[in-house]
Amino acid sequence: MSTTTPDTAATGPLLRRAVDLDAADPLASYRELFIGTDTDLSYLDGNSLGRPLKRTVTDVGNFIQDEWGGRLIRGWDEEWLHLPQVIGDQLGRTVLGAAPGQTIIADSTTVVLYKLIRAGLAAVTDPARTEIVLDTENFPTDRYLVEGIAREEGLTLRWIDADPASGVSLEQVRSATGPATAVVVLSQIAYRSGYLADLPGITSAVHDAGALVVWDLCHSAGSVEIALDDANVDFAAGCTYKYLNGGPGSPAFAYVNARHLDGLNQPIWGWMGRKDAFEMAAGYEPAAGIRGFLSGTPAIFGMLAMRGTLDLLEEVGMTAVREKSRLLTAFAVQLHDAWLAPAGVTLATPRDPEQRGSHITVDHPAFREMTATLWEQDVIPDFRAPHGIRIGLSPLSTSFTELYRGMAAIRRLLASA
Structure with missing residues (x-):
């Protein structure tokens, strides 16, 4: 909760709306479980780095004292080797x-x-399938990786020209895929605009073309409902430091549909992905199942923080999280329309809440310089070139009044520019 109590009579209907939304929010009490939420700082960047849970301090401290310090090397046999799975x-x-x-x-x-991506390509046996499909607005890592893999393997890139204010549509995927398509690489939520792609429909279209799909879930895991098995997705990856609150550099996850696991080969062979890591024998024989996608020693410290968030998400359910995400982004759009649009700001995110994830992007030429000033004022969005501010709203830790304060600060700076 904020350290100050807003005077709703003095500040108008939008603040009263924020206060009412907080009062009706069934997830409001969970915000108090996060560090820093008892201050007036407005954190609007949970889609880049989530706040830490208060329990993480205890969890990490206990691990150092009792497990690392107490059990030492025995910890690997007793628990740590099994933590990734x-x-x-x-x-x-x-x-x-x-x-x-x-x-x-x-x-x-x-x-x-x-x-x-390499495992997916290796699973494609038709020599006529020489194309990887990707889009122009995907996160840079995804694009750079695919460009490098295409160069390594002598494959062709087929680019989908995505709208920066939305994302890749089902129709575009259908047009871009065909007999030459091997693998399609897309993000479920566009990192810039927040556009929520039709994961089930696109996955089905890719399969209709005889190809495989790799989904990047970095901006969707923990913010929207996902049903990978129901959609028959082939592969998926995602980070854990955004809505899963794993902390800076916490390790990512890999999902491989069970139907692909037998005989599938991933390209980075390491001792932890071998069938018996401590046999130390000559020759690589992959571990059975998903464990074969490990390579080196697991980052145990990087996994500790996300356990707390997963416990919370299991308690509240992703349906409730998604509903608050819709309400938060809808209120952000309402504030944009009332305050920012008259100052020349444009909304670079779909207006339909069913077509966006848990962040919106607003564009204005002054935002590059303005972002640093906002940070100095304890209002923390992030900037995305050429001139967008992303308003990232983490449902478990963001309040409606916190969002109000942040958008009000942007309004004030625009008025004084």
């Missing part, structure tokens, strides 16, 4: 709509995506 299964069950044995916590998002 244990936490992966909880993530799959709670957030991804994935049955056990298909999700694992592994490397950075970049490395996980590389593994999945």
Whole structure:
């Protein structure tokens, strides 16, 4: 809760709307579980780095004292070796709509995506399938990776020219895929605009073309409902430091549909992905199932923080999280229309709440310089070139009055520019 109590009579209907939304919010009490929410700082960048839970301080401290300090090397045999899959299964069950044995916590998002794309290409046996489909507005890592893989493998890139204010449509995917398509690489939520792609429809269209799909879930895991198994998705990856609150650089996850796991090869062979990591024998024989997608030693510290958020998400359910996300972004759009649009700001996000994730983007030429000033005032959105501010709204830790304060600060700076 804020350290100040707004005077709703003095500040008008939009603030009263924010206060009423907070009062009616069934998730409001969860905000108090996060560090820093008892201040007037307006944090509008949960889609880049989530706030830490208060319990994380205790969890990490206990781990250092009792597990690392107390059990030392014995911790690997007693628990740590199993954590990537244990936490992966909880993530799959709670957030991804994935049955056990298909999700694992592994490397950075970049490395996980590389593994999945290369594994998908290796699973395609038709020599006529020489194209990788991707879009012009995907996150840079995804584009750079695919460009590099295409160069390594002598493949052709087929680009979907996506609208920066929305994203890739089902019709565009149908037009771009065909007998030459091997793998399609897309993001469920566009990192800039917040556009929510039709994951089930696009996955079905890719399969109709005889190809495989790799989904980047970085901006959707923990903010929208996902049903990977129901959609028959082939592969998916995502980071854990946004809506899953794993902390800076926490490791990403890999999802591989069970139907692909037998005989599937990923390209980065490491000791932890071998069938018996401690055998130390000559020759690589991959571990069975999803564990074969590990490579090096798991980042145990990087997994600790996300366990708390997964417990919360399992308690409240993704349906409730998604509903608050819709309400938060709808209020952000309302504030934009009332305050920012008259100052020349444009909304670069779909207006339909069913077509957007948990952030909106607003554009104005002054925003590049303005972002630093906002940060100095304890209002923290982030800037995305050429002139967009993203308003990232993490449903468990963001209040409506916090959003109001942040948008009000943007309004004041525009008025004084």
